[in-house]
Amino acid sequence: MEKMDKNFGKKIGFAGCKNVTKDCIENLIEGGYRINNLITLSPEQGERFQVAGYMDLKKFADENNIGVYYPEKYSLKSEKDQKEIKKAGLDLLICMGWQRLIPKWLLEGLSIGACGMHGSSEPLPKGRGRSPMNWSLIEGKKRFLTHLFFYDERVDSGDIIGVKEFDINYFDTAETLHYKNRICLNRLLLQHLPKILDKTIEVTSQSKEGATYYPKRTPKDGIINWKETTENIYNLIRAVTKPFPGAFSFLG
Template identity: 50%
Template sequence: MDKNKGKKIGVAGNHTTTIDLISNLLHHGYKIDCIINIASSLDGKVAGYTDLGSFAKKNRIKIIRPKTYGLKSEYDKKAIGDLKLDVLLVCGWQRLVPEWLLSTLTIGAFGTHGSWKPLPYGRERSPGNWSLLLGKDTFIDNLFKYDSGIDSGAIVGSIQFKLSPFDTIATYYHKDQLVQQTLLLKHLPALLSGTFNYRMQPTAKKAFLLPKRTEEDGVIDWNWKTEYIFNLVRAVTRPYPGAYTFLKSKKITIWNAIPFHLFRSFKTKRVGEIIAAFDDSTFVVR
C-alpha cells in the first residue's frame, strides 16, 4: 500500500525533533523523499542544531544542504525546486518558508505552532520558552499550512496539552513532538489526497507576536521573584544556552534550580548572596 499516495514528501529541520518526526513517519509506512538540513558551517544560527547527515544516510534519504538558512541563494532554489515536492513538513526550522518554495509545492508546506492561547495570539518566536517563563499551565499546538506570513496560515488541526511546574524546555519539546506526531498521523492522509479541511485564523483578533529571545536574555536578576527565576532556568535550560549569573567576573550557568525555603534568617542576607555551597557543586542564593 502506497501511504504517500504517489506524492513526494520532504522535511525541513535542524533538530533532534526533526529526527523523531521522520522516524515516526517511517515507522508508520510513509516515505520521506528528502531532508533539508543546513550545514554545520551555519549552525551558529540554530539553537540545539543537529546534523542529520548520518541519519539521512542510514535511512537512505536524500539530503539537501542549502547555502543560506533563508533559502535565498540560486543554489537553494534549484536544488530544492528540482525535487518537485508535493508536501514539505517543517519541524525544527526557525525561518519562514519563502514564497518561491511555497509556489513549487503542489499541496503545500505544513508545520506546527502554538502558545498558551489560540492563534493568532503567540505567533513568531520561542512560544515554548515564553510559556514556561510566564508560568503557563497549558499549550495549544496547531498544525497549519504555511503562507507568506508569520505563522498566519490556515489551521488544519489543534491539540491542547498540559504544562506543569516540573516541565523544562526539554520536556516541553517531548510533549510538543508527541502532539505534532499525533496531528500529522491524523491529518496526513487527507493532506496527501488534497481532501483536508481547514479553518482560517480569526482576522478580527489582533495577532500578538512573541518577541525573539537571545542568550543575553538568560542573565538572572536576583531581585526578581523566586518563582520567576525558577521559571527562567527551566525555560532556557538545555538545549538552549541556559540561565546564568556572575561571581565577580566569572560566568556561572545554572541548568537546574528549585525554590528553596528554609530559615527566616535567610531574609537578612543580601539579594544575590550565596548562602551555602555544597560539595556536589550545588548552592543556595538569596
C-alpha cells in the same frame, strides 16, 4: 498483495536540523510513509546560525535513503537553492526544526503546500513569533497548544490543520515541553497526513484580529535579576535550561 502507497504518489520533503526533525521523520517512516528529501543545515551552518539544539542529520538521512540538500542560504532564496530544490519535484514540505519562513517561490511550487508546527499557550493567532515554549514557562502558563498548520508568506498565520493541548506542570522545563510537544506533533501528523496528501483536509482560517507576537530570545536573556520574585526566577531557570544555554548570574 500489493502494498498500499500511503504517499498517494506524492513526494514528501522535510526541512529541519533538530531532534524534532529526526523524530518526526522516524514517526512517519514507521507509519508507512516515504520521505524523499531533507533540506537541512551542515554542522558549519548550524554553528554559524547559532541553532539551539542543532543536530547533524546527514548520516540518519543516508541510512533511510533520503536525499539531503544543504542550502546555500538559510532563507532558501539563492538561485542555486531554487534550482536544486525544484529538481526534487516535491509535493509537500514538512517544516520541523526549521527557523526560517518558507519563500514564496517554494510555496507556489509545491502542489500541496508546506506545513509546520507552532505552539503557544493560547490558540493562534495569539502567541505567534519566537520561542513560544520559553515564553510560556517564563510567564507561568498552565497549558500549551500544538498547532499543525499550512505555511503562508507571513509569520505563523496560515490555515490551521489540527490542534492538541497539553498541561504545563510546575516541574516542566524547556526540555520536557519539547518532549511533550513532539508527542502531540507526531500524533497530529499521523492523524491528518492522509487527508493532507489526497487534498481532502478541512482547515480553519486564523482570525485576522487579536494577533500577538513573542520576540526573539538570545543567550544573554538568561541573566537572573535577583530583584524578581522567587517564582519568576524559577520560571526563567526552567525556561532556558537544556537545550538552551541556561540561566546565569555574576558574583561580585
